Amino acid sequence: MSLDAKMITIDCAERSTEVDRLVELGASVVGEHSAGPLIWTVLREPEGNEFCVAG
Numbered sequence: 001m002s003l004d005a006k007m008i009t010i011d012c013a014e015r016s017t018e019v020d021r022l023v024e025l026g027a028s029v030v031g032e033h034s035a036g037p038l039i040w041t042v043l044r045e046p047e048g049n050e051f052c053v054a055g
Contacts, residue, residue: 015039015055022053 019041023029030042030050040054 015053018053019043
């Protein structure tokens with residue numbers, strides 16, 4: 001088992017803009033999650049690797 005976390009943390013107001021930009025570049029949205037004030041979107045890049053954009 002390999003654990004390789006990839007996360008981009010940005011201002012929350014910019015998070016949705018960054019997600020939109022990444023989708024235009026070929027990523028797909030896997031899901032959105034939140035815990036308290038933190039909101040993050042899990043995306044999958046074209047090769048199948050998942051990463052998060054949090055804000």
